[in-house]
Amino acid sequence: MVDEPPLSGTHYDRAALHRTDDAWLADAWTRAQVVLVTPDSKTPVVDGRLAVRTAGDAPDGPRRFLGLVGEVPYFAVTAAEPDSDGWQTPREFGARADDLDASLMISAVALEQWHQRHGHCPRCGAPAEQTQAGWTRTCTRDGSVHFPRTDPAVIMLITSEDDGQDLALLGRGQQWGPGRFSTLAGFVEPGESLEAAVAREVFEEVGVGVRDVRYLASQPWPFPASLMLGFVARLDGDPSIVLDPVEMAEAGWFTRDDVRRAADWTDELVEPQPGDDSVRLRGIPPHFSISRYLIDRWLAHDV
Structure with missing residues (x-):
């Protein structure tokens, strides 16, 4: 495990x-x-x-x-x-x-x-001073106390099976270079459950439905204030991908062999041969990221 x-x-x-x-x-x-x-x-x-x-x-x-x-x-x-x-x-x-x-x-x-x-009170705009050994800020005008915020974000590995072969859905954001893929992710909206956020974000980003949404683990990610909540889920219905062109540059279903090879290249800092356009998946996140944790769990047949 x-x-x-x-x-x-x-x-x-x-x-x-x-x-x-x-x-x-x-x-x-x-x-x-x-x-x-x-x-x-x-x-x-x-x-x-x-x-x-x-x-x-x-x-x-x-x-x-x-x-x-x-x-x-x-x-x-x-x-x-x-x-x-x-x-x-x-x-x-x-x-x-x-x-x-x-x-x-x-x-x-x-x-x-x-x-x-958060140097100012969100209620009245007055300066807020650090209190409680740095774990709160207190408004200098109305005395209201404010605590550090954390923004929940879901991050998920979607899996499927085709002709007896296990597949994982990975995507590439617009800001990433060609060949680098990761799991999908997005922020939880007000009034939304974590499971609903997983389904919504996946559908918005790549146009597929999911089922069997299951929580695995979390990771604090202070850039600037996120808590990444890691899930796995299964494809529900048509696997055809419809990209959100603002969020996603590309996405695809990849086999375990595809992902394992990219994991090895990532860990060994090895680049595929220049000009080898047949290799679509060339890199995945490093071990520091919960995205890699989800991927490694899947590669180990542990989800």
Whole structure:
């Protein structure tokens, strides 16, 4: 069985009960380990590990309590810009990060992105100040308290069978280069269930119906504030594809051999021979993505 998706576990204690305890937070800061994060989501990486610092070595900047690793407090601090080489985004570092580093990094980036975008009260427009150790913002005029938002998005692998051969439906967005395909995805709309969102997004993007929608796993994706909810589903009816030309450049049904070959090329950073136009599927997402997790589960006959 394929392991859980990267970033999906919680590998430290968020210790939320301490977020309103100013005296405890002040003491915790004196012995803290600090994760630095820039407004454009970069963190320092040294020798393949998240490079945390002591409180005394951290720059001045907004401070957010992440939680506890054993008895050690961890905070995130906003750094205006990198102060050395080796700063990377989660997309660059995430595939190599261990579970703890990934959890801390993603939480720090997610909070930073939320604070960057929510400096004012959504009710009255007045400035909102960081409160509860960085986990809320409070309006300076009406006192209303606002919490970090997360936007649910469904991501799904649709499967079928043709003449005894298993097939997977993959698509290529307009922003992607030729040959790179992924699972379909889209945001959940207000008043909509997750299962309904899967069916709607698939039909809107490629014009096919689905059944047997089944949830597998989730992954936080702070770009800037998504929670990716992974599903598998089966084709229902006609497999003919009708593309949404705004969302999709192309889509197709691919065999396990097609997908496994593209997975190997992706992992080995190998490109097919130039000019070999017979190879339509040349790359899939790397292991860092929940899209790859869904694909790998299918390749392993685990869904």
